[in-house]
Amino acid sequence: MTFKCDSSSPLERLTQSIVQCVPYGEAVPGPDRYVTQVFRCKKDGAVHSIEKPLYKGEYSELSAARDGHKHIVESLEHGRKTYFKDYLDKSLFQQS
Numbered sequence: 001m002t003f004k005c006d007s008s009s010p011l012e013r014l015t016q017s018i019v020q021c022v023p024y025g026e027a028v029p030g031p032d033r034y035v036t037q038v039f040r041c042k043k044d045g046a047v048h049s050i051e052k053p054l055y056k057g058e059y060s061e062l063s064a065a066r067d068g069h070k071h072i073v074e075s076l077e078h079g080r081k082t083y084f085k086d087y088l089d090k091s092l093f094q095q096s
Contacts, residue, residue: 002036002069004062033058034065038072 005012007029017027038055039047055072059065 001038002034002065005033005035007032031060033060034062035059036065036069036072038076 007013007016013027013029014024016030017024019030020027036055036057036059037053039050039053041047054076057065057068057072059068
């Protein structure tokens with residue numbers, strides 16, 4: 001699953017206020033980011049547990065997220081086992 005974390009959403013602003021240790025109204029929005037997570041699931045598609053993803057990646061660009069998603073799915077299809085590799089796009093942390 002790959003999804004977008006919208007920096008303008010109230011939940012993301014709340015998260016940023018906690019990270020920045022400032023009141024909600026003073027929180028500076030972080031960048032938009034895309035998150036890919038892969039979980040072990042049953043044959044019917046039900047996820048065993050969301051606590052331990054097989055893979056998690058965060059990306060600053062949609063194209064990178066699509067590429068990362070495709071790469072991990074292809075790896076799993078070819079039998080490569082992936083046990084929680086945490087990938088963070090370093091550009092998410094660069095100052096502008």
